[in-house]
Amino acid sequence: MMTVTKIKIDEQTLLCQVGEPLLDALLRENIDVSHGCRQGACQSCMLRSLKGKPPAEAQHGLKDGLKQQNYFLACLCYPEQDMEIAYTHHRDYVTHATVKAKQMLNPEIMQLVIETDEELDYYAGQFVNLKRDDGLTRSYSISNHRMHGRQLSFHVRRLMGGQFSEWAHQELQIGDRLAVSEPQGLCYYQSGQPQQNLLLIGTGSGLAPLAGIISEALHDGHRGEIHLYHGSSDMNGLYWSEEMRSLQQRYQNFHYTPCISRGEPPAGIAKGRAHEIAFKDCSALKGWRVFLCGHPDMVSSSKRQAFLAGASMADIYADAFHVASSSVD
């Protein structure tokens, strides 16, 4: 039997009438939800269910990753039961973790490995928020694939005056505890089209999610070509070159190009910005899947370039690293 449903959003609870779209119920209660066409076309009223699957028809037309994460369109949503919803990501801390290892990957980037108290449902390439005791919080991308269960690793770049990163580099000890949020973001590998070619471009510690995505793809038996371009201004910013080269030897379909944009590179390293070199090499991207991680300017201009080179909008996945302080270089 259809009944009035109770909808919880943030601290507010409201009632949605039978036959009333959720969007109308929210607007009626003066909850400011962006919206446009009211027909599921513009997707501007996208919200997320925090408890359980939203009605299937409310997910019509959304990307698979969004569906998996219980996003839905308020204008198409006629709630069948009580719902708890949020605007986008919710930032609740779902578990705690213990620091297991710290290891320098290059002069400025440290690999941090933590073990969570509870298993998290994540994909390599997603990010979590890490919070220390006093509440200071930063987002870091997960660089290992899912087979590791409760172990998560991150590449923490030390930033000049970066409160969290400096503290993590210098003071955080093995055995210390951190709060961990739910994994977030859509920049991850989805199985299903193993023949698709992949282009991955990253700058600096943007290699973390990309390396995770690559290991997940290879683990999944991905057969299409996989091209990784990793860039930094100088040699200090490059890392994991040996690991990537040995991966290249093991998998014929994996290709690795490290790039530096300043000075003369040594043999085996390309000269120039990673995305510029990548788009020169891979200029026809129709049917490709593209992953972009790192500096926000690189990410936004590469998004457009990838699209103009023929990649479909739905096949471009990006994660821009916004930092709260200036970087060391």
Place this chain on the structure above:
Amino acid sequence: MTESLYDQLGGEAAVNAAVDIFYRRVLNDHRINRFFDNVDMEQQAAKQKAFLTMAFGGPNDYTGADMRQAHAKLVNNGLDDSHFDAVMEHLTGTLEELNVPQNLIDQVAAIAESTRDDVLGR
């Protein structure tokens, strides 16, 4: 009952197929791409989808006032008839690329054309 223009064109699937082609054409056109320089690509794609849904005569909430408001800043930056014509060109070009019959293209163009004064703030 006659089928709506939107359904004749293939409904939402047709809009989805058209968005990529149309938006790529628009971004590649040096006459108009400066108007898209500082917009987020995904948000803009959603707007393109809403626009094409409207142009196809599909379900939409089109109001002239919204259209005016949305383009007011661009009009201040020099948006004029020549730019509107360029967009119309890409709209019909997109449909031609998708092998849509000419009589339907004409109907789509007529709907899009009806927004000209609102878009240009007249």
